[in-house]
Amino acid sequence: MANICLQATGGGAYKFADLFKEKLSVSLDKEDEMECLVTGANFLLKAVHQEAFTYLDGQKEFAQIDPNDLYPYLLVNIGSGVSMIKVDGDGKFERVSGTSLGGGTFWGLGRLLTKCKNFDELLELSHQGNNRVIDMLVGDIYGGTDYAKIGLSATTIASSFGKAISDNKELVDYKPEDISRSLLRMISNNIGQISYLNALRFGLKRIFFAGFFIRGHAYTMDTISVAVNFWSKGEAEAMFLRHEGFLGALGAFMSYETQCLDGLTVNKIPQRFPISVSSAGNKIYCSMNGKSNGNESIECTVYGT
8 A cells, every 4th residue: 555645734733643544544744834824825925816805895806916025914814713924935934923712712602602503604694693783882882973083983893792781681582693793793803903903013014814714704804804994094904815725735735845756646637727736856836827717726636656
């Protein structure tokens, strides 16, 4: 039987290494998670046409990224928790901040409060909800009016879940969709604010958000964008990546370029947006052939022999 070794990254590369070995006779070569995230992001932003986009008030606009003027930027990866990484170049990065309130918080609290069975169900539920039923707004405090002196509109959230204090209701009295909407708003707002403050701290103009928490979900992206826009007074904007959930996997795959490829076969499967993968010596070369239309997928596999 072939001795198969796969590049892997993230906590699962450690948690499930023995299981892969036992059930599949596959060894996992563990790559650094942060390095893989940055490598994947750098590659996509340089090589994939219309990889980055903004999303605000329901409007999606692709961003024009000059590969020669990419750095520095802030990469905000939202998984179970959140990592904020200042990227200064290829292989040059620093994790400058983060928060434990991320996708795991949304899913964990959502599961307890709504009984949803999976993450996607919770996201879909939030799409149907109204957070104003549970969140205390500035208008609730000021009799329906704005607090114009400090720039707060009546619809600004003053306290997430704040109405639960005075409503004299039990959990069963609230709709699960309203709870999930409020929860998603709370988590996304917090991430957007902390991200901008870190960008401000280091003088960074570009903030890219990625990670499997986002999943192209319109309300999530809109909430993060509104938070960045609000706290920056319109001077900064949130940008998202079309292949947001695959940065680590792509970075791990590209780590093959630092290792000898003798005995490896690279299989390329182009799907509407061809990518050329070739090997020479100890390098893997990936190049894009053509332009994208926003709906492509890329699949590359490496087999041990």
